[in-house]
Amino acid sequence: MGDRDWRPFIYGGLASIVAEFGTFPIDTTKTRLQIQGQKIDPRHVELRYTGMVDCFVKTSRQEGIKALYCGIWPAVLRQATYGTIKFGTYYSLKKALGARRADGGAAEHLPTDTLCAALAGGLSSAIANPTDVLKVRMQVGDEKRNLVRCFVSIHRAEGVAGLWRGVGPTSQRAALIAAVELPVYDACKRRLQPALGDAPLNHLASSLLASLGSAVASTPLDVVRTRLMNQRNVKDSRGPAQRIYRGTIDCFVQTVRNEGFLALYKGFVPTWLRMGPWNIIFFLTYEQLKQFY
Template sequence: MANNDEITFDEDLEPPPVKSTQRKLMTDIITGGTAASLACVFSNPFEVVKTRLQLQGEMANSAAQGRVYKGLIDAFMKIPREEGVLAIQKGLVPGMVYQFFMNGARLGIYPTLKRLLNDDGSHSPMNVLRQIGAGATSGAIGAVIGSPFFMVKCRLQAMSKIAKNSGTLHANQYDYKGMVDGLVKVYKEEGMSGWFRGIDGAVPRVMVGSASQLATYETVKQRILALGYLHDGILCHFSSSMVSGIVVTTIMNPFDVVSTRLYTQPQGAKRIYSGPVDCFIKTARAEGLGGFFKGWTAHYARLGPHTVLCLVFWEQVRNLAHKFGF
């Protein structure tokens, strides 16, 4: 059974006192959120590129129609050149806030849910199902809490001079000066419910991503350690995270495309999709299966390193918290 310093999320068999459990839960939430926010600084440029790639040619019948960026590298070159160097970090502040609340809740609640589901850390199919259930549930909670910040992040990252002048990326552009300005404008125009616009697409996205990421990461890590070639350190975490990243990116990308489009679509009479199911159907009809995998390379380039950085940072922050008695 792993000790508290390991990142396998295993818990002691003996239930700890209530006060200790509550303090550990809060420590896991804070350290998980802090680690994810730090990782966001490095992964956000890929998030900007992914958002642009997912939105270009929206509802177009051909791949070339409405295409601005040829791919990951072309987008990385064009965005800073045409919009300024800082454009590649658009949405960084709401992105970090989103990561803190979403991953803080997701990573913090996950170990507790696993313990409540009586996961004993074995390789049995039942425990894999428990890991998936715990990952999906904690992901859903995190998605709801972080939804307003994810919406503003998406809209800030979608803002483009090219799209505003020519409409080649997608139909709608939001003129936000920053996170606070975006939240205020949404509240004035749509009320508090506007902050959770698109949440019906975000919750399935994070549930699928969280369940596949955490379950795959733990399973791969346990297998690597069982082979005896690597010890429980950074290289093992890196290897497990990269494998997990491939799985989660592939499973999550269709939901990510739908979520991004729901968050950035215009409201009122110009609204394109009535919900996630409608978005799935219309995207499939207009763009085919390939429409659901737009931005996959940029998505993996963001999610792979982000997972590694997040877990490494989390381990270090948790160790530091334990040294100070938290």
């Protein structure tokens, strides 16, 4: 495996954290747009925002600019785990499997890249799921406390299961995003290299193309994931816990049935607008870190 296998893990984690800080307010607007308009959830029936810009402006005016960064610390903690495992596992697996092929990994092999990316994305997202739950709860505005108090509150009220709420669609979404995003980036980078070289302009164009594909593929699962994470299943001896959605498929079906198919693409614009800059910042940072060694 070589003595440099740890570097993709370190570089992936650091680049993910930098990208998260740069794009987090867009992620907050996406989360709030995905939560609103649920006809079967009395807490979020109202359509408070007409779009990303309206959500950004209203949140800033009504709750302050700081509200756009509510949940940033669990998000950073998530990237420190998710980003590190995801990118490190992907590039390490890709290198190991490539070395076993006849060409020694000299050429891109789409099936191999896709498999490695899906495994890396799903595994890393499942491990980091508790931090994602904390982030969503704080972004929606229901949890205003600090990271530790929010964690303790969810654990006491909902148990350990509350911290892994939505882990199914979260892992599926992450696997899907990774399976599209990483192989597309690598393929575009390789194709554009004769014209642009291994330079920032190449990294910029490749990351934009990768983010568009992953946004289209992942937004429906992202909507389902966000709604499952936001619902409570409170442990209460006075009566049965209220469950709005029974799982991924039920949430998917009820969302389409009650709000229409396009509800699965709520928050698509901020999702894409976030993925674009996020990927640009990430891959530019990652490629620059690679230049150190």
